[in-house]
Amino acid sequence: MTFTDLATISWRSLLRNKRRTFLTAISVAFGVFLSVTFTASGDYSYTNMIDSSATMGLGHITIESPNFNDTPSLALSISQTDKIQDLTSAIPGIEASFSRILGQAIFASGSKTVGGQFMAIDPTKEKTQYNFFLKYIEQGHLFSEDESRGIVVGAKLAEKLKLRLRKKVVYTLTDKKGEIVSAVARVSGIFRSGEDSIDGSMVLLPIKRIREILNYKEQEASLVALFIKDQRQATDIALQTSQILQDDSIKVLTYKETQREIAGLVAMDRASNYFLQFLVGLLIAAGILNTILMNVMERTKEFGMMMAVGMSPGKIVSIVLIESFWIGLLGLILGALITLPFYLYMSEVGLDLSRYIGTDYNAAGVLIDPVLKFILFKESACAIVTGIFALTMAAGLYPAFRASRITPVDSLKSI
Template identity: 50%
Template sequence: MQLNILAWRSLSRNRRRTLITGFSIAFGIFLAVTFTGSGDYSYTSMIDTGAMMGQGHVSVAAAGYNARPALSRWLPDPGPAMEAARGQAGVSGVYPRIMGQGMFAAGARNVGAVFLAVDPAREHAGHNFFVRSIVEGELFAEGDGRGAVIGAGMAEKLNLRPGKKVILTVTDRDGQLTSELFRVSGIFRTGDRAADSGFVLLPLDRVRRTLGYGSGGVTFVAVYLDDQRSANGVARELTRGLVSRQDVEVLTWRETQPDLSGLIAVDRLFNYLLQLLVGMIIAAGILNTMLMSVLERRRELGIMMALGMTPAQIVRLVLIESFWLGCLGVAMGIVLTAPWFHYMSQTGIDLSRLIGEEYSAGGVLVDPVMKMRLYRESGAAILAAVFMLTLAAAVYPAFRAGGIMPVDVIKEK
C-alpha cells in the first residue's frame, strides 16, 4: 500500500510528462483498436461472403473433390453427414449442394459457367449470396423443375431475361456429355463481374437427374456457422463423427477458398507488424519517461535506501509506477476510443468512391463500407499487450534505480 502511494506521488510530481505519456498509450490503444477492429470486421465479412458463395464455412465433400472438383466425385448418400452437422453447436444451416462447370447456350451464343444446384425449399437468403442478390424475377420454386437463376452479366451476354430458355451441356458422373433445358426464372446482380458473368443457380433434383446422381447424390454438404471462428472445431468434430466414412473429407473455408485464406493471412501479418511498430514507439516513450523520472530522483531514491528500503523494494516501486501509468493510459484510451469505435461499428466510412462498388479480393466481393467489430479475445489481447509493454519498458529503469549506491548519490548536489 505504501509503495502505491509513493508511486502516485511520483507520477503526480510531473503531471505534464505523465499526461503526455498517458496520452501516447491512449493513442496506441486507439490505433490498435482501429487496426484490429477493422481487421476483425473485414475478415469476418469476407469469410462469410465467401461461404455464402456456395461451400459454407465447413464443407463435407466427396473424397478428392476439393483437390480436383470433377462431377465424377460425388456423395450418393449425404444424410449421415447432414445429421452429424446439424448436431454440432453453433451450426446455423446445413445444405446439400452440387457444384460443377458446364456450357450454357441460348440461340447461337454460349458461355462457360459454374453452376450451383440448390434445393429451393431449404435455401435461405442469409446463407446464399446469389439468392439475396436477385434483382429481377425470383428463385425457382420446384427442386425438380427447370428454373434457373443467372447473373446479370450472363443475361447480357446471352441476351436472356426471365422466361427465356437456356441449355446446359455438362459431363455427367460417367464422363458422358449430356444436355438439359432450363428456363430463366430470375437474374441476380452481386456487383462482382466474375460472379455475375459466370455463375448460375439450378434446381437440385433436376441436376441430380441430369448427372445420374439418383435421388440423393451431391458433391458436398455446405455447413454454415453462427461464428466463422468455430470452423476448425466443428470440422474436427465432424471428422471424428464421420471417421468410418472413407468416401468423404471435411474441409474448412481455408481449404475450399485458399486464395482468400492466403490473402487474410498476409494482411493479418502486416497488421500485426504495424501494431508491433506502434507498440515499440510507445514503449520507447514509456522507457524515456520512467528513465527520466529515475534520473531526476536519484538522490531521493538513495535517501530512501539509506532509511531502510531495499533495492528490491525500489525496483518494485518503479514497476508499480509503470503499472499505474499503464492504467492511466488505458483509462484515457477508453475515453478517446469509445466514441470512435461506436461510430465505426454502427455507421462506418463509405469508401466506395475510392475503391468502387465492385472491388473484390481473394475471389470475394469486399464491403466498400469500412466498419469495426472487436472480439473479446482481441480486446483482451490489446489490454494485455499494453500492460506488458508498459512493464517491459520499465524494467531497465527499475533495475537502474535498484542499483543506486546511497553513499554516492547522497553526496550529489
C-alpha cells in the same frame, strides 16, 4: 513493505509531475485508440470477407469427397447428405447446412455458347443470407420446387448469351459415368453482384433436376456446406464434425482449406496489421521509457536514501515497474474513454467508403462491403490490454534496472 505501500509511493511519485504523467498516459491512450481502430476494422473486414466467401457455395465448413477439393469433378460425390445434415445440426455453433452440387457446364442459347460454372441447390431450403447469388437477383426470382427447368443466371452471362427472363438456355455437362448430357432450362431469374467474373460465369440450377441428369441418387451431392455462427470456431467445429461423422469416404474441410486465397489474404493482412501495431507500440513504449527514465534520474538521491535505510534493490525495481503499470492503467482508462464513442459509432453506423472504392470492390473474388465497420472480438480486446501492459512494463524495465543499480554512497555524496 507491502505491495500497497510500494504502489502508493509509485502513484504519488507520478503525481509529482502531473503534466508529464498525463501526457505520457495520453500517448498510451492514443496507442489504445490506434490499436482498437486497426484491430476492430480488421476483425470486421476479415469476418465479413470470410462470411461473404462462405456464401458463394462452400460454406465455412465443407463436407465432401476426399479428392474433391484438389480435383473438383462431378464424378466425385458424397451420399446420404440428409443424414449428414441431421447429424451435424446437433453440433453447437452450426447455424445451417445445405446440400449442393458444384460443377462446370457449357451454356448455349440461340446465338452463342459460353463455358461457366453451376451450383445446384434445393430452392425449398436455400436462404438468402447463406447464398450470395440470391441476394443479388435483380430480375425474376429463384426457381420454385415445381420449376424443375428453372435457371438463375448472372447478368453478364445473360448479356453474352442474349438471354432474358423466360428465355431458353441449353446446358451441357459430363455425368457421373463420363457421358456428355444436355438439358434445357428456362431463365427464371438474373442476378447482378457487380463482380464481372462472377456475373459472367455463374448459374444456379435446381438440385433435383441435376441429380436426374447426372444419374445421382436422391441424397447424393458434391458437398454439404455448413454455416457457423462464428468463423473463428471453424477449425474446432470441423474437428467435432469429423468425430461425429467418422466416415473415411468423406472429408471435412474448413474455409482455410477450400478457400485458400481468401484465408491467405486474411492471414497476410492480419500479420501486416499486427506488425504496424507493433511499430506504433514501439513508438509509444519509447515515450514511456523516456518519462520513467526521467523520473528515475530525477530521484537518484531519493532512491539512494531508500537503499541506504535498507530498501532492497528488488523493491526499488518494484516501485519503478509499478509506476509503469500505473501509466499503462491510466493510459488504458483514458484510451477507453477516447475510443468508446468512436467504436460505438463505427460498430453501429460505420464509414461508407463506396465513394472511394465503389460498390464492387473485391478481394480474391469476394465482394468487400464498402461500409467499414468495427467489431472487436473478446480475445482481440484482451490482446490489446495485454499488449499495452506488456509494452508499458517492458518500457519500465530499463529504468527499473538503472534505479536498482544506484549506489547509495554515490547518490547521497555523504550520509
